[in-house]
Amino acid sequence: MKVDGKDMRPIWFEKESETVQVIDQRFLPHKLIIEDLNTVDDTIHAIREMYVRGAPLIGATGAFGVYVILVQENNKGGDNEYLVSECKRLKDARPTAVNLSWGVDRVMSVALNRDNYKARVKAALDEALKIVEEEVVNCRKIGEYGMSVIEEISKEKNGKPVNILTHCNAGWLACIEYGTATAPIYAAFDNNIDVHVWVDETRPLNQGSRLTAWELGKHGVPHTIITDNAGGHVMQHGMVDLVIVGTDRTTRAGDVANKIGTYLKALAAKDNNIPFYVALPSSTFDWEITDGLADIPIEERDPGEIRYVQGLCNGKIEKVLVPPEASKAANHAFDVTPARLVTGFITERGIVRAAEKDIMSLFPDKKK
Amino acid sequence: MKVDGKDMRPIWFEKESETVQVIDQRFLPHKLIIEDLNTVDDTIHAIREMYVRGAPLIGATGAFGVYVILVQENNKGGDNEYLVSECKRLKDARPTAVNLSWGVDRVMSVALNRDNYKARVKAALDEALKIVEEEVVNCRKIGEYGMSVIEEISKEKNGKPVNILTHCNAGWLACIEYGTATAPIYAAFDNNIDVHVWVDETRPLNQGSRLTAWELGKHGVPHTIITDNAGGHVMQHGMVDLVIVGTDRTTRAGDVANKIGTYLKALAAKDNNIPFYVALPSSTFDWEITDGLADIPIEERDPGEIRYVQGLCNGKIEKVLVPPEASKAANHAFDVTPARLVTGFITERGIVRAAEKDIMSLFPDKKK
Numbered sequence: 242m243k244v245d246g247k248d249m250r251p252i253w254f255e256k257e258s259e260t261v262q263v264i265d266q267r268f269l270p271h272k273l274i275i276e277d278l279n280t281v282d283d284t285i286h287a288i289r290e291m292y293v294r295g296a297p298l299i300g301a302t303g304a305f306g307v308y309v310i311l312v313q314e315n316n317k318g319g320d321n322e323y324l325v326s327e328c329k330r331l332k333d334a335r336p337t338a339v340n341l342s343w344g345v346d347r348v349m350s351v352a353l354n355r356d357n358y359k360a361r362v363k364a365a366l367d368e369a370l371k372i373v374e375e376e377v378v379n380c381r382k383i384g385e386y387g388m389s390v391i392e393e394i395s396k397e398k399n400g401k402p403v404n405i406l407t408h409c410n411a412g413w414l415a416c417i418e419y420g421t422a423t424a425p426i427y428a429a430f431d432n433n434i435d436v437h438v439w440v441d442e443t444r445p446l447n448q449g450s451r452l453t454a455w456e457l458g459k460h461g462v463p464h465t466i467i468t469d470n471a472g473g474h475v476m477q478h479g480m481v482d483l484v485i486v487g488t489d490r491t492t493r494a495g496d497v498a499n500k501i502g503t504y505l506k507a508l509a510a511k512d513n514n515i516p517f518y519v520a521l522p523s524s525t526f527d528w529e530i531t532d533g534l535a536d537i538p539i540e541e542r543d544p545g546e547i548r549y550v551q552g553l554c555n556g557k558i559e560k561v562l563v564p565p566e567a568s569k570a571a572n573h574a575f576d577v578t579p580a581r582l583v584t585g586f587i588t589e590r591g592i593v594r595a596a597e598k599d600i601m602s603l604f605p606d607k608k609k
Numbered sequence: 610m611k612v613d614g615k616d617m618r619p620i621w622f623e624k625e626s627e628t629v630q631v632i633d634q635r636f637l638p639h640k641l642i643i644e645d646l647n648t649v650d651d652t653i654h655a656i657r658e659m660y661v662r663g664a665p666l667i668g669a670t671g672a673f674g675v676y677v678i679l680v681q682e683n684n685k686g687g688d689n690e691y692l693v694s695e696c697k698r699l700k701d702a703r704p705t706a707v708n709l710s711w712g713v714d715r716v717m718s719v720a721l722n723r724d725n726y727k728a729r730v731k732a733a734l735d736e737a738l739k740i741v742e743e744e745v746v747n748c749r750k751i752g753e754y755g756m757s758v759i760e761e762i763s764k765e766k767n768g769k770p771v772n773i774l775t776h777c778n779a780g781w782l783a784c785i786e787y788g789t790a791t792a793p794i795y796a797a798f799d800n801n802i803d804v805h806v807w808v809d810e811t812r813p814l815n816q817g818s819r820l821t822a823w824e825l826g827k828h829g830v831p832h833t834i835i836t837d838n839a840g841g842h843v844m845q846h847g848m849v850d851l852v853i854v855g856t857d858r859t860t861r862a863g864d865v866a867n868k869i870g871t872y873l874k875a876l877a878a879k880d881n882n883i884p885f886y887v888a889l890p891s892s893t894f895d896w897e898i899t900d901g902l903a904d905i906p907i908e909e910r911d912p913g914e915i916r917y918v919q920g921l922c923n924g925k926i927e928k929v930l931v932p933p934e935a936s937k938a939a940n941h942a943f944d945v946t947p948a949r950l951v952t953g954f955i956t957e958r959g960i961v962r963a964a965e966k967d968i969m970s971l972f973p974d975k976k977k
Contacts, residue, residue: 455932468813468870473873501842502839502841505841547810550929552917
């Protein structure tokens, strides 16, 4: 998408230097910093420390990570056992992210299919690039399908702005291009449908107020930041027409793991009869599990993410301690929204109700 | 309550120096700054700039303010007209705070009833102190009634810690002693019932992570700070036994206006069959209105409160800008939780279900 008129993605392969590069998203919106991923440890660090975040981008980073394992300085890229064990280490960087395992495994198995080291490296890079392009195509399709929902509301409102609430950042920064939750918004905006986005700030890491607001602003989409607390109030007062969020992992029955707080917004949407959509590429479905609450482990992250808030202070990026030094904090990173609260899924194959039967009819190839 | 072993309140009359003193709560939890209120302008400043906050404390500060008007250096305390006009100026410090007018008017009318200047000063001070003690008694009774709810859960859990979630700060910092939502918690803790408190950070002003956590910590009550987003998740996973919040205004039918985000927690409590109580002195009921969503105007505050976060940075209190400079924010300060989501009210007269009939049976003197 555009940043100050220039096309940009959150990860890319820089051909001249043969380097995988990423935006270090931790310093957005105040500083746009680009980093090289030269080693598997760089890659693990970038995933764990959230230079990169969001399911599809984590998947793509994992995919490129296999290439990085093969070419890194101390490479033992001809050694299958080494490759498999380094790939395992890479996959462990964020255990909740199903796309990470998926991206790593896909490129790894392609690489393992080549005996020749050079062919192995080339195959890994090609496969990683292919994954990236698949994500882009998926997001574009999600945008097209999702736009129809916005268009319909726009017609009902006689062209008055459609108010869409989103949580966290399921934008192009998370998904390479268009985003998932934002793809329908960008598509609608680019097709001259009047939209306005309520951006949840999304504590503790403020991916909404830092990243989604930055993305939307750079693309020119009207938006307003609200606290995570405010979503219920704006819904009660008719100020929200539609909720669209992303997901990190969704069960075959339609239970949705997404950024902590999503469940609360789904409850409020239900209580106010507001459609609540989840946008996702089908790779985010976990076809092996049904019950999200029982079967999706929820990552607990560093409480420091809650205790310290990062922002700009006198031109420098600083962190301030908010609570008392002595108080503990707990940082549950995701929650699970039961399928009963979800209106539908916007996927690259179309829109489907949040029920196993419907999901399986759209993805018959995934039937057990 | 205790602060480092010493009894403390957010406002008091220092007998030796004959001075009204307050905690400047803006710098908690990092700095405990105490200020003298020597003039009416000091008092107005402390109210307007939120050195003091919370309905009961604002009322008490207004009450002491009348005494300050009478004794301040340039006193014209024998002059009725002067007293009335200065009291009006004091009441205008926060025009929406009902308790402020109430506290000022009550002390002013007592003072105006005395001809003798000395008697006037004494009567004003006595009345202000009486208001303070009334608040303290109300909170103590709320604590006693509310403790029974905690005690019952504690028995059901065979003495395992009772996990209580609270939002914002309805503690002694807002209410002089015990607090409202916190009163049952302090009472239970002081009676050796095992409790643990989930403290919502309460964006945008972080009254939970800054003030409630500080209060609980200083009194030794086990607590853990969570983001406002996390309440639903901890409820889904059986980690919450009870929710207790305060309120700024509650209708005779039981609709509850409280800090933004309360409604979302009430929805989650309902969805997980967790009791959701609202603790309040009966002065917080607005007997004139029934429908909270229609009849309670919601204050929109400065968006800067969302955009900037205050905390400690290198030993200094600083503010950091979180979102892009160019992004707008909207700061709805309260929301309304419909009575259907409230299990009961904990008042100084006892506990009552959240329904007009039940509320009126506890307060028959308020029948229309």
